[in-house]
Amino acid sequence: MRILFVCTGNTCRSPLAEGLLRIRVHQEGLAAEVRSAGVSAITGGPISRNSASLLQEAGFKEPLSSLTIQESEVQWADLILTMTMGHKRTVIQRFPHAMDKTFTLKEYVEDDEHVLQAIEERERLVTEVQLKQALSQSVSVEERSRIYQLEVEIPDYDISDPFGGPLEVYRQTAEEIGSSLDKLVIKLRKSREEQ
Incomplete structure (x- = not known):
């Protein structure tokens, strides 16, 4: 390695x-x-x-x-x-x-499983939001607030x-x-x- x-x-x-x-x-x-x-x-x-x-x-x-x-x-x-x-x-x-x-x-x-899941979900949501923005599609308030909520959960x-x-x-x-x-x-x- x-x-x-x-x-x-x-x-x-x-x-x-x-x-x-x-x-x-x-x-x-x-x-x-x-x-x-x-x-x-x-x-x-x-x-x-x-x-x-x-x-x-x-x-x-x-x-x-x-x-x-x-x-x-x-x-x-x-x-x-x-x-x-x-x-x-x-x-x-x-x-x-x-x-x-x-x-x-x-x-x-x-090594905290809850944090690892939050990171994975945040990465997926951020990618989806960036794709929507690139395609000039609107991003919902729910999507933005979920990303914010995950940011708070992640150390x-x-x-x-x-x-x-x-x-x-x-x-x-x-x-x-x-x-x-x-x-x-x-x-x-x-x-x-x-x-």
């Missing part, structure tokens, strides 16, 4: 996710390659000092530098996990062929951006990422056992 994490500048969140998952993959003996990139990154730039410190603290010794997401990364990845819904939308707009393998990290590891899948904050803010973001990575490792382990 080849996993690509994506955030904005590829200096804070996605490098944290990359390094922390690489540590877990190594510890678990999982067959996974991990990279990260940014939708507005400068290729070859340094990652943030606080992200680098937290990764070093966790035992990750490899140097990481920022990378702009490009077609080669998208083609390489089996799974693209973004830090926010905005990043997910950007990736899908730029690389529509990657839609079926692009999720937010939190969305991908969601926020954005991981907080620590950019510019002190180390403690980065640590909170790393913990937020880490809890999702724990669920991701369980999913990776299950898929390995099913093969």
Whole structure:
């Protein structure tokens, strides 16, 4: 499995996710390659000092530098996990062929059945509404209110951006990422056992 994490500048969140998952993959003996990139990154730039410190603290010794997401990364990845819904939308707009393998990290590891059903229904309704709009058909008040109702039921899948904050803010973001990575490792382990 080849996993690509994506955030904005590829200096804070996605490098944290990359390094922390690489540590877990190594510890678990999982067959996974991990990279990260940014939708507005400068290729070859340094990652943030606080992200680098937290990764070093966790035992990750490899140097990481920022990378702009490009077609080669998208083609390489089996799974693209973004830090926010905005990043997910950007990736899908730029690389529509990657839609079926692009999720937010939190969305991908969601395990609450009720929430998963709400997401599925919302995706279906939004697609239907967009199709109606494209065909200049009217969208009913009921359709709009059902989408809104589903939006309220679905948790926020954005991981907080620590950019510019002190180390403690980065640590909170790393913990937020880490809890999702724990669920991701369980999913990776299950898929390995099913093969």
